[in-house]
Amino acid sequence: MKHGWAHIKTLLEKRLNPGLFKVWIKPLDADLQDGKLTLTAPNGFVASWVRDRLLDSIKEAAAQVLGGDPEVEVKASDAPRAKSGGGQLVESATRVIPSGQSAPARNRAPAARGGQNWRFSFDDFVVGPSNALAHAASQSVCQQSLEADQLFLCSAPGLGKTHLLQAIGDHLARTANTSTVRLRYLTAEEFATRMVLALKQGDIGRFKSEFRESVDLLLMEDIHFLQGKEKIQDELLCTLKALQSRGAKVVFTSSFLPRELSGVDRQLASRVGSGFLANIENPDLETRIRIVEQKALRYHSVSIPEEVSSLMAERICSDVRQLESCLQNLVLKAKLLNQRITLDLAMQVLSNYEMEPNSPDMDQIVKAVCSTFRLNASDLKSKSRKQGIVMARNTAFFLARKYTDLSLKDIGERFNRRHSTVLKGITKVEREISMKTPHGRQLERAMDLLEM
Template identity: 30%
Template sequence: MSNLHNPPTLNSISPLGFWDDAIGILSRELSPQQFKTWIQPLTLLSQEDCEYSLTIGAPNRFKLDWIKKTFADRFQELAAQHFGRPINVNFALAPEGAPATQNTGSTPIPEAAMAMLQPSTSPEPDTTTSLEEGAFEIGDHSKLNPNLTFETFVTGKANQLARATSIQVAHNPGTSYNPMFLYGGVGLGKTHLIHAIGNHLLKEKPNARIRYIHAEQYVSDVVRAYQQKAFDRFKRYYHSLDLLLIDDIQFFSGKSRTQEEFFYAFEALLSNKSQVIITSDTYPKEMAGIDDRLISRFDSGLTVAIEPPELEMRVAILMKKAISEGIPMSEDVAFFVAKHLRSNVRELEGALRKILAFVRFHGREVTIDVARTALKDLLSIQNRQISVENIQKSVADFYSIKVADMYSKKRPANITRPRQIAMFMAKELTQKSLPEIGELFGGRDHTTVLHAVRKIADERAHDSQLNHEIHVIEQTLKA
């Protein structure tokens, strides 16, 4: 690490050195599929106008938006660690012909093929990588991340049903629940669970034909098969799997040819009693741009939601991951972070990386004050995101009642229940105390709020429909 008093500039440490280090670190942190899909196509663009600035280029608008949303904080941390001071990392579309992190070769995709796969309004996937001769052979790698197992999955009320059914499927593939459809917001553990199922089956049956694939990569496979007139090989591979794990199926939206090929693969696998497991950020019947016959097939098996982790689970996740990083975190610090960051596990991991980078750089111990300083910008954003007023409006809109009904003394069931749900969400998603929440709901006593919170929490544990409704409202609030 560089000297704290004389931090190096981009002129004294090569940006290419940073890029090599960053790519190496991310290749170890991500699964091979994730790395190939998201990181490998990126380019380090030169910067001449700012001494402490770098720009990373993405090959298309879709990948640019995704990288900014998902990996911006991580690149910022890696740059700060490498150069010994904060670096402004920007993201932009790479100019045509800019080399990616690895030269994978490219072959133009016929416009007719892309037109069949892509709606005119959606971003195109990266489909320039040429098809390897054996890409669809049975011996192809499973693409599983060996670190994502049931043992490394932190369990709580929010995901215990999803974990239990995943274990059941892992022990009885093709018979217990087929297909299995996991849905929930970003960073809640869907990908971890389906990798865990694959790893368990691979351990039990080393010769099992397993494939994990992100939906966007499946689209690319269809494009390349079309390009090279290799659909027989494509079908032979995908139709003969023992276990197909497909992540983020919502990426199929509007891609009619991809959906058609997946439908045939889906039917073939189920008829062979092979297991199909699908994840999405949306409940099947609410997915836009997906063919009705596919939605019907998705709904024919078991559909399980994964909810945002509750407080105790978030604390457990933080403490476990801090230990794995070699810098244990006390329970009071973990509670402080978990109380402020409520949305998903990925957000918690990002916060933990910020704290650990801060303490390593400054040689400090992990305390609440240090955590508050390290997460200053993140906590400021969180505090602005969700208010009780926004919750009241979102719940009222969802249940088609007036916002004024949240404060009124009316007690019909069609008003009382949404009001209780709003109180529950206010307690879960804000830092307000029970008396403060009661005051914002028409001056109600804190015991009324407590009753509502306990009632909805108890019902949510047993009522999948209520679970889903609250999940949808939360996604609306965080959009």
């Protein structure tokens, strides 16, 4: 299968943290022969890290692309196979946990029960004022104490809604008494894709049965991706009715509140918004500092100096995912250069992520977008439907949503557009970025101008 590894990497890029994919998966070379996938890392350290922490994710993606249960081997380039967990951990300016005295989750095997490799757990989640309600509600789903059939988790990208959704699955997969966990975890887009394939293959009956009769808990991400897809919405509505009649639970995530969704059937929108709603806000400084410190210990077995964790938390304010990526790059750079983690080293790494403490306003956003796309501010407000201008306008929608407190309606009024147009534009940007398309990379450049 000539393009097998390319397809596997595409799946991994969608499922893994962007920092994880860039640092650990992208450098791997692959050889696929007789159903066996051999991955070659640039050195023993990378090979060992990938084997210890990402092998299950790679096997899962390989099985989906190649079928069956393919054998996967990870080795170092021109070097003997590294021992699991080998390698001296990076030395910090304070304390390092030796490899033999690992952090609590360092060697925790991924839970794959229920057909899913859960990447996050409640143990990994740092609770603060901004997310305490969402965290408590998610735990109550596991404890069967939530007095609602549905839970709706809402936040801007990178604040933890996917983490909590996976933590629910992880907890139930570990504690369920039955041998098979009756839950399904997927994105709304994957639900739509599977339904279309079932229709093409004449197997829609099996598809309906899988989700209506064989599920006790449905975990669905990014419900807003179904806007405008009427047939998919009809099927999901019927599925939700069937699940509710059986007493099953459903947890949704979205970047938008239910009342902000457009292009969604009225009955479906009403049902989606009928459960318990938990909104996740940007974490405060204290919570961000604890995120840096706890993630460093749990995933890297390193104690970060207080001045370094404070600096990182002060400079990266609105995206936990970026904060974790910055931490990972800091630890890796210190390891590869055999240096201590210091304030100077942190400043070097932060130059790739640094954001001003005060979030950009609308004027700064418009300026960054116009600079990236080489347009005038008047072009963004015009009625033009040229592809370049539409892309720029959608980027402005996305950035305004991410960095300001403006509602969709307020954002639309700034560009002479309706709130439904803003919602569709933001959704398109999210898809372009997640798929790493050329357009998506151009959109990210506009964000870089704001975050430097």
